[in-house]
Amino acid sequence: MPALFLGHGSPMNVLEENRYTEAWRKLGSALPKPEAILVVSAHWYTRGTAVTAMDHPRTIHDFGNFPQALFDTHYPAPGAPNLARKIARLLSPVAVNLDQEWGFDHGCWGLLVKMYPQADIPLVQLSVDSTRPPAYHFELGRKLATLRDQGIMIIASGNVVHNLRMARWQGEAEAYPWATAFNQHVRDQLAWQGPAEEHPLVNFMQHDSAALSNPTPEHFLPLLYVLGARAENESVSIPVDGIVMGSLSMLSVQVG
Numbered sequence: 001m002p003a004l005f006l007g008h009g010s011p012m013n014v015l016e017e018n019r020y021t022e023a024w025r026k027l028g029s030a031l032p033k034p035e036a037i038l039v040v041s042a043h044w045y046t047r048g049t050a051v052t053a054m055d056h057p058r059t060i061h062d063f064g065n066f067p068q069a070l071f072d073t074h075y076p077a078p079g080a081p082n083l084a085r086k087i088a089r090l091l092s093p094v095a096v097n098l099d100q101e102w103g104f105d106h107g108c109w110g111l112l113v114k115m116y117p118q119a120d121i122p123l124v125q126l127s128v129d130s131t132r133p134p135a136y137h138f139e140l141g142r143k144l145a146t147l148r149d150q151g152i153m154i155i156a157s158g159n160v161v162h163n164l165r166m167a168r169w170q171g172e173a174e175a176y177p178w179a180t181a182f183n184q185h186v187r188d189q190l191a192w193q194g195p196a197e198e199h200p201l202v203n204f205m206q207h208d209s210a211a212l213s214n215p216t217p218e219h220f221l222p223l224l225y226v227l228g229a230r231a232e233n234e235s236v237s238i239p240v241d242g243i244v245m246g247s248l249s250m251l252s253v254q255v256g
Contacts, residue, residue, distance in 0.1 A: 049094055
């Protein structure tokens, strides 16, 4: 199975149709249908690592001040407790909490409602451990790579440029130069392979525009799971790219 990083952007993409949601729909129809999906979402940012392990996860509306139609939208995909336990074994000796409370946040279902609107594919979410450095997340991606050979699609959800404090909310906003520069840096380094400690995107904060592009790291880190899950010399492509509100990258990356 391929591994995907999808720039999820605003929750309003659930209700709207645009070139980003069109790209997500095309991926869902063009790629082989997975046996199950593992999502790593920027919106489950925790201390420690956890995976959803319940039969019927809830749809989480983790946002405010949006139309009621967004809160009325649910994504009733089944959970996959057996897959959750398999992930916990794969990540050993990392202690993985088999979570019974979280569910699917909008970084997860906001994409999948476009890709797989029937909500009929078993689904689990893996949290992003806020206490660990970038190389840790890259190495977890390496450990999870074997799932791809078992019909399981890995989808990471975030934004490689994510600065809401400087977002331009009105109209068609021109991208900040630093946002464009960092987004291009990510594009240029996607195919790099080598030791995690030397990877330019594991060391993303060394870039001149990184601090403005990622005032906090949680929306960037999911990309590292997909890059870690990439096999040697495996192809990397970009289904869609763009910067909205001046400071939010919608870059999507496909491995395989």
